[in-house]
Amino acid sequence: EIVRQAHHAGADAIKLQTYTADTLTINSNLPCFRIDQGTAWDGQRLFDLYQSAAMPWEWQPKLQAIAQELGLDFFSSPFDETAVDFLKALNVPAFKIASFEIVDVPLLRKVAQAGRPVIVSTGMSTIDEIELAVRVLRENGCQELILLKCTSAYPAPPESMNLQTLHDLAFRYKVPIGLSDHTLTSTAAMTSVALGGNVIEKHLTRSRSD
Numbered sequence: 001e002i003v004r005q006a007h008h009a010g011a012d013a014i015k016l017q018t019y020t021a022d023t024l025t026i027n028s029n030l031p032c033f034r035i036d037q038g039t040a041w042d043g044q045r046l047f048d049l050y051q052s053a054a055m056p057w058e059w060q061p062k063l064q065a066i067a068q069e070l071g072l073d074f075f076s077s078p079f080d081e082t083a084v085d086f087l088k089a090l091n092v093p094a095f096k097i098a099s100f101e102i103v104d105v106p107l108l109r110k111v112a113q114a115g116r117p118v119i120v121s122t123g124m125s126t127i128d129e130i131e132l133a134v135r136v137l138r139e140n141g142c143q144e145l146i147l148l149k150c151t152s153a154y155p156a157p158p159e160s161m162n163l164q165t166l167h168d169l170a171f172r173y174k175v176p177i178g179l180s181d182h183t184l185t186s187t188a189a190m191t192s193v194a195l196g197g198n199v200i201e202k203h204l205t206r207s208r209s210d
Helices: 002-009 046-053 059-069 081-089 105-113 127-139 165-173 187-194
Strands: 013-018 073-078 095-097 118-121 145-150 177-181 199-202
Touching: 002 059, 013 059, 013 081, 059 073, 073 081, 073 095, 081 105, 095 105, 105 127, 118 127, 118 199, 127 145, 127 165, 145 165, 145 199, 165 177, 177 187, 187 199
Parallel strands: 013 073, 095 118, 118 145, 145 177, 177 199
Antiparallel strands: none
16 A cells, blocks of 8 residues: 555655564674664564564565556665575666665675666765765676765754755765655755755655554
């Protein structure tokens, strides 16, 4: 239903996340594997949260078929090398690197070698980290790269967006740029287009209560 509603709202593509709990973390009760940072998930273990949140891989080809019937591009953010192989087998047209994975060099290398366009979110990244990611991707065959400005807050306050960064990303790396928008309105997304953005990623849900 979310895929259909995205299409109805005018989206060009649908993007998932492809991971399993045991490729993101370990099954541990130690304090550093528990959430206590003032979020809605405080008190949970990381392993349990990721296990409950992960979209089953067997759903993804079915959702791909629905998206393609609607004329939507369908792709995903892989979080480890097995996810890259899985998505290659689905013949996705592009890969997305999530902000948290921008420093995962083996993952970047594997994605670049798949020979598809790559979209990279830069939330929380330093300039050195973005430089490293761009270099690794290009050295391993990535010919088509898009960088997204991203403020990694959930939700992100509009005043935190710093959209002038779009100009800097375009100037430094000579690539198309866009916005991964975690705000609750459309203002930042529309402004990013006025500033030269080519891609907008927007999280969506059927209902806030969900």
